[in-house]
Amino acid sequence: MSEPTRRHDEVLADIARFAGSSLELPEVLERIVERAAALTGADRASIWLLDRGEHRLLPSALFGMDSAFTDEWKRHPLPLAEERLSQQVIASGLTTVVEDATADPRTDKASVEFFSDQSILVVPLARRGRVIGTLFVNHVRQRYHFTEADIETASTVAAQAAVAIENAQLYGEARRLADQLHRSFRHAGEALATGADVSANLEHMLQLAVETTGADGGALELLEEDHRTTYAIAQAGHAPDEGVARSQFPLQGGDGLLGTLELWRAAGPFEDDERALLAAFAGHARSAIEHARLYASLQEERKRALQAERSQAEFSSMISHELRTPLALIKGYSATLLRPPAPLAPERTRRFIEGIDSAATRLQRLIDNLLSASRLESDMFTISPQPLEVRQLMQRAVSAAAVLDHERDIRVNLPEGELWVLGDADQLAQVVENLVSNALKYAPGNDPVYVTAASEGRRVRLSVTDTGQGIPSDALERIFEKFFRVGEGAGHEETAGRLGTAQPRGLGLGLYICRRIVQAHGGRIWAENGSAGGSVFHVELAARAGT
Numbered sequence: 001m002s003e004p005t006r007r008h009d010e011v012l013a014d015i016a017r018f019a020g021s022s023l024e025l026p027e028v029l030e031r032i033v034e035r036a037a038a039l040t041g042a043d044r045a046s047i048w049l050l051d052r053g054e055h056r057l058l059p060s061a062l063f064g065m066d067s068a069f070t071d072e073w074k075r076h077p078l079p080l081a082e083e084r085l086s087q088q089v090i091a092s093g094l095t096t097v098v099e100d101a102t103a104d105p106r107t108d109k110a111s112v113e114f115f116s117d118q119s120i121l122v123v124p125l126a127r128r129g130r131v132i133g134t135l136f137v138n139h140v141r142q143r144y145h146f147t148e149a150d151i152e153t154a155s156t157v158a159a160q161a162a163v164a165i166e167n168a169q170l171y172g173e174a175r176r177l178a179d180q181l182h183r184s185f186r187h188a189g190e191a192l193a194t195g196a197d198v199s200a201n202l203e204h205m206l207q208l209a210v211e212t213t214g215a216d217g218g219a220l221e222l223l224e225e226d227h228r229t230t231y232a233i234a235q236a237g238h239a240p241d242e243g244v245a246r247s248q249f250p251l252q253g254g255d256g257l258l259g260t261l262e263l264w265r266a267a268g269p270f271e272d273d274e275r276a277l278l279a280a281f282a283g284h285a286r287s288a289i290e291h292a293r294l295y296a297s298l299q300e301e302r303k304r305a306l307q308a309e310r311s312q313a314e315f316s317s318m319i320s321h322e323l324r325t326p327l328a329l330i331k332g333y334s335a336t337l338l339r340p341p342a343p344l345a346p347e348r349t350r351r352f353i354e355g356i357d358s359a360a361t362r363l364q365r366l367i368d369n370l371l372s373a374s375r376l377e378s379d380m381f382t383i384s385p386q387p388l389e390v391r392q393l394m395q396r397a398v399s400a401a402a403v404l405d406h407e408r409d410i411r412v413n414l415p416e417g418e419l420w421v422l423g424d425a426d427q428l429a430q431v432v433e434n435l436v437s438n439a440l441k442y443a444p445g446n447d448p449v450y451v452t453a454a455s456e457g458r459r460v461r462l463s464v465t466d467t468g469q470g471i472p473s474d475a476l477e478r479i480f481e482k483f484f485r486v487g488e489g490a491g492h493e494e495t496a497g498r499l500g501t502a503q504p505r506g507l508g509l510g511l512y513i514c515r516r517i518v519q520a521h522g523g524r525i526w527a528e529n530g531s532a533g534g535s536v537f538h539v540e541l542a543a544r545a546g547t
């Protein structure tokens, strides 16, 4: 191999090496124009790239002028329409030789004169059949005859330059995409941290993926909880035309498939590198969705914890109020009764003693309920079932509750004959007493409260009916939850508004205790709204043959 040929091959290999490297594109192109000039003995060489719209030539690398000139030169793209030589090369995709630049009609005479150009070789930079720019090799002052070898060398250099450009574009685009994705994920992360709409962020990210790959459109579909149907959480671009190439990427979550990312492009299927990018995007989308879900469930948990905390706090303040009020009454009445010297009129004395009695009952009921609640929650909760006669049970409970409101008409309606159940007398009496005192409390006024017992086949049903405000239908079940009170706590603003603020005070424990006791007896308790307003509470227990 001759020395010049070896040198020639070395230089080409050198170009190939840095064309494939991840050097910055301007640097690669600079080295290429320098080598192109050296290999063809030219005075100047330059590379021009077509802009995206293919209307302008962007001056991209220049060898043969000083750096100040080169910097300035790079700032002035040329309209393709005014560059006949470039136009011809780009349109034909063929290498073109201009032997005499001063005479050739295709050259720009001002430029030729400025640079003293004599002979020019123009090689198209082509990639996958598409011309993306040109390589100019110029001899100045002296005419030069480009040889076949020169043309071939310049073509090889141009091919390497095209590869370098494509690499750099892919690399740059991948980096830009990565940057954009990174940025949008940071936004998404920030947005998620403040609970903002995750689907808007996914939509933004999908839009980026569509733009970066030149897709016509895309969609992110998530699986419903049934794992069969899907719904679109984000869409970008336009809907796919019939028969258009589509690519799908699974969103594989930790617990299985979350959904799919799909993109479509009429211009042709996605290349391997684009698919790799989209798969990475699917991965990001998946983690955004998983984070959002995790965040939502954490929020939910936090809300519950806050609610529980608030219920506890409300409970504590309520309980001290509930304990203090009857105590204050007892204290007030007894202090008056004990005050010397004048004795009170017998009628007033009786009223005061009744007041003390009723406040003490209230206190006792409260303490009973508190003790029951804590007992119900400990392992110490047991029932001692005995055969109980319902009439006695009801009367005991009703007279205990009646102390709260001596004036009130409580109508007890029991069937002829005896009804028996098996249960714990104290606990079942507490259930009926709680229901009757609620009726007196939540249905104030003079309307009677009805207490009935009836045999229902092999069951006995006890019911307490009032004519109060009734219970919102969405609370009929929840009133049996611990601490639940209609119109209190989060989510009850509406019912609170409906009922006004003058709700009787309470702890939200009574019905919870009732349900626990009834369930421990194998029975059922529920509430309904009466057809004429007011509420009806039913307790159903297994009947037992009389003894």
Ligand code: ADP
Binding pocket: 438, 439, 442, 443, 466, 468, 469, 470, 471, 479, 484, 485, 486, 487, 505, 506, 507, 508, 509, 510, 511, 512, 535
């Ligand atoms: P408390 O009466 O101490 O609030 P309960 O567990 O006995 O606790 O009752 C829970 C809630 O159910 C009450 O706060 C009230 O909103 C509702 N409620 C209970 N009984 C009635 C009734 N007879 N009429 C209307 N609402 C009722």
